Amino acid sequence: MKRVRLVSVLIGLLSVAAWAQPGQEDVAAQLAPSPLATTTCSSTYTSGFEDSFFQWCVTANGNVAQFKSPNEDIRVGTVLEGYQICDVTPNVGYFDYAATDSGNWKPATLIQPKGANTFPITVKRTTSDNHFILTQKFTQDAAKRTVIVTMTVKNNTTVQRDIFVYRLADLDINATFSNTFDNGVDSAWGYSPGTFGVQLALQSVDFGNAAHKYDLTTGGVLGACASTADPAGPVVEDGVVYIRALVPLDPKASSTVIFNYRAM
Numbered sequence: 001m002k003r004v005r006l007v008s009v010l011i012g013l014l015s016v017a018a019w020a021q022p023g024q025e026d027v028a029a030q031l032a033p034s035p036l037a038t039t040t041c042s043s044t045y046t047s048g049f050e051d052s053f054f055q056w057c058v059t060a061n062g063n064v065a066q067f068k069s070p071n072e073d074i075r076v077g078t079v080l081e082g083y084q085i086c087d088v089t090p091n092v093g094y095f096d097y098a099a100t101d102s103g104n105w106k107p108a109t110l111i112q113p114k115g116a117n118t119f120p121i122t123v124k125r126t127t128s129d130n131h132f133i134l135t136q137k138f139t140q141d142a143a144k145r146t147v148i149v150t151m152t153v154k155n156n157t158t159v160q161r162d163i164f165v166y167r168l169a170d171l172d173i174n175a176t177f178s179n180t181f182d183n184g185v186d187s188a189w190g191y192s193p194g195t196f197g198v199q200l201a202l203q204s205v206d207f208g209n210a211a212h213k214y215d216l217t218t219g220g221v222l223g224a225c226a227s228t229a230d231p232a233g234p235v236v237e238d239g240v241v242y243i244r245a246l247v248p249l250d251p252k253a254s255s256t257v258i259f260n261y262r263a264m
Helices: 003-019 022-030
Strands: 043-047 054-058 064-068 080-087 092-098 109-111 121-126 132-141 146-155 161-170 179-183 187-191 197-202 210-215 235-237 239-249 254-263
Touching: 064 080, 064 146, 064 254, 080 132, 080 239, 146 161, 146 239, 161 197, 161 254, 179 210, 179 239, 187 210, 187 239, 197 210, 197 239, 210 235, 239 254
Parallel strands: none
Antiparallel strands: 043 054, 054 064, 080 092, 080 161, 109 121, 121 132, 132 146, 146 254, 161 239, 179 187, 179 235, 187 197, 197 254, 210 239
């Protein structure tokens, strides 16, 4: 019998126990209401079967709100996946993690010439103060069960700015909250021993970057310009992974950072 069948049989039992944990409920209760935040999938992409099954989706705001490979790894409990721009000098952060956001974004523009569930797909968004324009492009390598997110940030001001560009996900491997997490310099990952996992990696070459993991039940939603992190080494927890890359931006200049999610 395939592993996916064995794991799927257990998911119902494990999910019941997971939902009893107070941490996810506490996090959901603490989320600031936002009229623009959404976890609704705008486009969904599906391929493969059994152990090679792969399904993921993008929201109209540019969140990867589902990652299923072969079992669900993101769309469980409070859906947290997304991005942040941190303007370092004034210490101002602009984030959108699907279930919540920082409240300082304008509405996003979804560009998809061939319609829903097709490529190319681009999401453009401007901060409410007009300081930054974020353009996100989403592609996949279905054979490797990988989603590539290309994030281009334009400094829309006339002064030089140093920024951190973040990608973040609350990973709930096999639809369960508690998993094993670890990280390196350019990647962080969660997995269920003996079954499956997901890795978030920095694909582009940048300096001043760092990958982290932390416990959602104790750390809560990552705030503006925050750098919450666990000590080094693998740990079992209700984990969040994120990477932030330091990007210097000249006036009116743009820079691109590429992240990917890969099934393990």
